[in-house]
Amino acid sequence: MSDEIRLILKEHGRLSVDATTLGDDADLYKAGMTSHASVNVMLALEAKFDIEFPDRMLKRSVFETIASIRDAVAELRPR
């Protein structure tokens, strides 16, 4: 799943580095992701994984790293 998240970050995250080279725990905000870009990332994740982020997950820390995004998606994905 991390590679799919990297591709979404590459397309929508507006990062200053290549998202495919980022480690799972790299800080995406320090890598250049703005709040507005994080909205696009969220919408792309919802479309890709057929999920919807609830209010409680609309937090900076959820979108801070590939690992935190992966955990959130895993929690929301239909089992």
Place this chain on the structure above:
Amino acid sequence: MARTGSSALLGADVVEIAQVARSVATFGERYLRRVFTRRELAYCSADGRDAAPHLAARFAAKEAAAKALRVGDAPLDWRWIEVARRADGSCRLRLHEGMRTLARRRRVGALRVSLSHDGAYAFAVVIGDTRAPGRRRTRGR
């Protein structure tokens, strides 16, 4: 001179208008309805105007307000911060749900907002203050 027990709040943000237009083109209604209130969307698309600069200015205002309120890692639905227009054309902020609760908990007084857009960018600044607990306003002597 600073007032004892209160502190100033300040936030600013700049948004590239083309990025907002790109989000609208890519995600359409899903983007618009997740970020903006119905009233904001009605204003930004009224009279056949180009919505993107107005939407970008509003997103900048929401982010500026989030900075001023020191949202940190609290949940933030962008629709909880709404830019409303007064009859004279000036703007003000309406806080809803989680942001209203957070502002009350932090004893935030009135927030003031100013928006601008020119060329490729939209900009907003928000100022406000926090009230000291247990202090009442007294008339000047």
